[in-house]
Amino acid sequence: MEDIKDALTDIRERMRRAAVACHRDPDSVKLVAVTKTVSTERVLEGIQAGISILGENYVQEAQKKIEALKSYPVSWHFIGHLQSNKARHAIGLFDLIHSVDSFKLAKELDKRAKAAAKIQKILIQVNISGEETKSGIDPVQTLQLVRDIGALEHLSVRGLMTMPPFFNAPERVQPYFRALKELQNRIREAAPPTVMMEELSMGMSGDFETAVQEGATLVRIGTSIFGRRS
Ligand SMILES: *Cc1c(COP(=O)(O)O)cnc(C)c1O
Numbered sequence: 437m438e439d440i441k442d443a444l445t446d447i448r449e450r451m452r453r454a455a456v457a458c459h460r461d462p463d464s465v466k467l468v469a470v471t472k473t474v475s476t477e478r479v480l481e482g483i484q485a486g487i488s489i490l491g492e493n494y495v496q497e498a499q500k501k502i503e504a505l506k507s508y509p510v511s512w513h514f515i516g517h518l519q520s521n522k523a524r525h526a527i528g529l530f531d532l533i534h535s536v537d538s539f540k541l542a543k544e545l546d547k548r549a550k551a552a553a554k555i556q557k558i559l560i561q562v563n564i565s566g567e568e569t570k571s572g573i574d575p576v577q578t579l580q581l582v583r584d585i586g587a588l589e590h591l592s593v594r595g596l597m598t599m600p601p602f603f604n605a606p607e608r609v610q611p612y613f614r615a616l617k618e619l620q621n622r623i624r625e626a627a628p629p630t631v632m633m634e635e636l637s638m639g640m641s642g643d644f645e646t647a648v649q650e651g652a653t654l655v656r657i658g659t660s661i662f663g664r665r666s
Contacts, residue, residue: 441485454648470658534597549590559597586628595635604642613650
């Protein structure tokens, strides 16, 4: 318990300092505590220490924790790769899905959100480095995807997310974070009015200060709060 509390205090202070250093309002950057592989008991300790947004990578794992912790007023985000056949489950569980990267997945989510009478908030995951092994849409195709999704009535696009290469190596990821910010600006100018572009989900344990400096509004931090994953 104390370890999580101390780690959180440290992370929040570092986030605040990074924001102030580049003249940003510290309240404009939110912490998503990444809880993949972390036990429900430890997640609860985190909530009691003040975490209010939790990020999960796997639908089934998240489902159990969300059910067990449903009496706590926290928000759950999905940050992992989402398969279309899990879309139905994801709709009922997550306030924000960070990882939409195809129109096929978007259409499936839209259909399921409609059936649940819900507007699902999403981010578009961009493969900003173009690595073949990475999830995410090609930056060149992102505006078109955003336009297509903008026409779906039960999805609400809120911004962009990325996983850069060399993550956790701050000096090497900086150009990728900057590129995502530039893409956000371009899309903001050209996207239909139904699309919002206020969120930028980028930065993890080893590089979140660089991400804040480049405009992140959501940083996703696991290891630095809960310790190494086994
Ligand atoms: C695991 C994970 C994180 C957190 O990474 P840490 O280095 O443990 O902070 C952030 N984002 C995504 C998409 C992840 O899968």
